[in-house]
Amino acid sequence: MKLPNGPQSPALVQMLQWIFRPMPFMEDCAQRYGDIFTLQLNPSIVFVSNPQALQQILTSDTKEFAAPSDWNTVFEPMLGKNSVITVSGEVHRRQRQLLMPPFHGDRMRTYGEVINKVTEEVISQWQIDKPFCVRSAMQIITMRVIMQAVFGLYEGPRAQELEEVLAVMLNETSPLRVVELYFPALRLDFGPKSSWGRFLRRKERVHQLLNEEIQERRDNPDPSRTDILSLLIAARDETGVAMTDEELRDELMTLLTAGHETTATALTWALYWIHKSPSVQEKLLKELDSLGDNPDTSSIFKSPYLNAVCCEALRIYPVGMLTFPRVVKTPVALCGHDLEPGTVVLGSIYLTHQREDLYPQHQEFKPERFLERQFSPYEFLPFGGGARRCIGMAFAQFEMKVVLAKILSSWELALVDHRDVRPQRRGLVTGPNRSIQMVVKKQHQLPSRTLESSTL
Numbered sequence: 001m002k003l004p005n006g007p008q009s010p011a012l013v014q015m016l017q018w019i020f021r022p023m024p025f026m027e028d029c030a031q032r033y034g035d036i037f038t039l040q041l042n043p044s045i046v047f048v049s050n051p052q053a054l055q056q057i058l059t060s061d062t063k064e065f066a067a068p069s070d071w072n073t074v075f076e077p078m079l080g081k082n083s084v085i086t087v088s089g090e091v092h093r094r095q096r097q098l099l100m101p102p103f104h105g106d107r108m109r110t111y112g113e114v115i116n117k118v119t120e121e122v123i124s125q126w127q128i129d130k131p132f133c134v135r136s137a138m139q140i141i142t143m144r145v146i147m148q149a150v151f152g153l154y155e156g157p158r159a160q161e162l163e164e165v166l167a168v169m170l171n172e173t174s175p176l177r178v179v180e181l182y183f184p185a186l187r188l189d190f191g192p193k194s195s196w197g198r199f200l201r202r203k204e205r206v207h208q209l210l211n212e213e214i215q216e217r218r219d220n221p222d223p224s225r226t227d228i229l230s231l232l233i234a235a236r237d238e239t240g241v242a243m244t245d246e247e248l249r250d251e252l253m254t255l256l257t258a259g260h261e262t263t264a265t266a267l268t269w270a271l272y273w274i275h276k277s278p279s280v281q282e283k284l285l286k287e288l289d290s291l292g293d294n295p296d297t298s299s300i301f302k303s304p305y306l307n308a309v310c311c312e313a314l315r316i317y318p319v320g321m322l323t324f325p326r327v328v329k330t331p332v333a334l335c336g337h338d339l340e341p342g343t344v345v346l347g348s349i350y351l352t353h354q355r356e357d358l359y360p361q362h363q364e365f366k367p368e369r370f371l372e373r374q375f376s377p378y379e380f381l382p383f384g385g386g387a388r389r390c391i392g393m394a395f396a397q398f399e400m401k402v403v404l405a406k407i408l409s410s411w412e413l414a415l416v417d418h419r420d421v422r423p424q425r426r427g428l429v430t431g432p433n434r435s436i437q438m439v440v441k442k443q444h445q446l447p448s449r450t451l452e453s454s455t456l
């Protein structure tokens with residue numbers, strides 16, 4: 001089968017480049033081979049960064065292409081076999097149908113109050129002139145938000161332990177862990193002190209805690225609850241079938257992990273760029289100020305410059321470098337290449353967002369580009385698209401805006417140093433290549449605001 005060109009180095013070398021320096025590797029290949037190239041990653045995978053080709057793939061990923069989970073096995077150790085990410089076909093469609101409602105439109109915006117309250121709790125601990133690690137602070141906020149959205153008001157020893165064990169598990173993003181995920185033969189349990197052994201024991205504990213919670217909820221049904229777990233327990237697909245305990249557990253694991261790590265990184269980048277670019281900061285503060293003393297979350301959500309800042313933060317260093325794999329079902333021509341059934345194709349979100357023809361001076365942080373031009377969903381796609389488009393897209397965008405508005409209205413912050421920070425692999429996603437430290441300068445000069453939530 002003739003595939004688009006790509007590097008000729010041995011597959012193992014390509015795999016190691018992919019694990020240790022995925023973004024520079026993709027950039028080198030795009031420079032040499034253009035919008036479409038093949039990497040030998042056992043199997044061969046075709047990388048695509050051309051918007052027309054992405055449109056072709058993502059609008060047809062149930063027809064000419066499929067979006068199976070066979071290539072998502074790298075997520076299985078963490079999320080299990082019943083996660084929406086690790087199932088395919090009809091089961092996948094059904095799981096999505098059950099999961100989508102709590103994250104959609106009006107419903108998810110009712111989480112505004114929770115997001116506001118959690119942010120307030122965390123930032124009220126900050127002290128003037130005391131540096132803090134932005135990512136850790138954002139991770140605490142997004143973890144508590146997703147825990148409360150998933151479980152409802154969630155306190156007590158089980159909640160605390162779950163939060164702690166999950167945070168430790170997710171912060172283990174060393175290259176060794178990535179190698180273990182990509183090479184199943186290296187997943188060796190040499191007891192609690194070994195890397196994989198530690199992972200397995202922590203996961204076991206998280207499963208126990210989640211199973212206890214599911215059991216308790218099933219034993220004490222309460223129709224007045226509106227948290228995501230209650231909605232999922234009550235949900236029935238079109239044939240009237242409910243989710244099993246294993247499905248519920250793996251889905252909870254998926255929402256808790258996918259739902260906080262990614263948003264925490266996006267918020268970290270947004271705060272970094274806002275404080276690295278004085279003119280951006282000034283414009284943003286002016287816009288927030290114009291919302292008045294007690295803006296509701298609806299006004300915050302609709303603020304154009306805040307929206308542009310969030311989009312640009314997700315554009316310049318997207319947290320997800322790639323879409324999940326799609327597989328060719330019927331012979332198809334993509335960017336002038338004939339691809340045969342079985343070919344695995346990945347949309348490179350990172351490369352698409354770096355295209356100079358779409359984003360002039362692409363290495364610069366310029367929120368204005370999102371005010372001057374409307375980008376298509378295949379030119380700007382931080383949440384992927386098609387059959388596997390991110391379920392938490394609306395939730396994450398809403399959370400980013402409410403958290404940023406709250407922080408910026410409350411405190412004047414500064415970066416501890418102005419050295420450049422670059423993205424690098426962080427487990428299966430990306431993140432800053434060093435800790436970004438900020439310091440609180442003073443309580444903000446803007447009128448102090450209590451953000452009020454509203455159901456839109």
Ligand code: HEM
Pocket residue numbers: 084085096254255258259260262263266318319320322323324325349382383384385386387388389390391392393395396
């Ligand atoms: C800034 C934050 C986030 C980013 C950048 C992000 C990015 C992505 C991307 C790129 C995909 C793959 C889409 C594709 O293959 O076409 C994805 C899938 C997914 N995301 Fe997110 N995500 C974020 C937040 C969230 C949140 C808050 C949740 C849940 C609460 C979530 C849950 C999921 C799930 C369940 C999938 C798999 C969907 C499927 O397989 O059908 N994500 N996300």
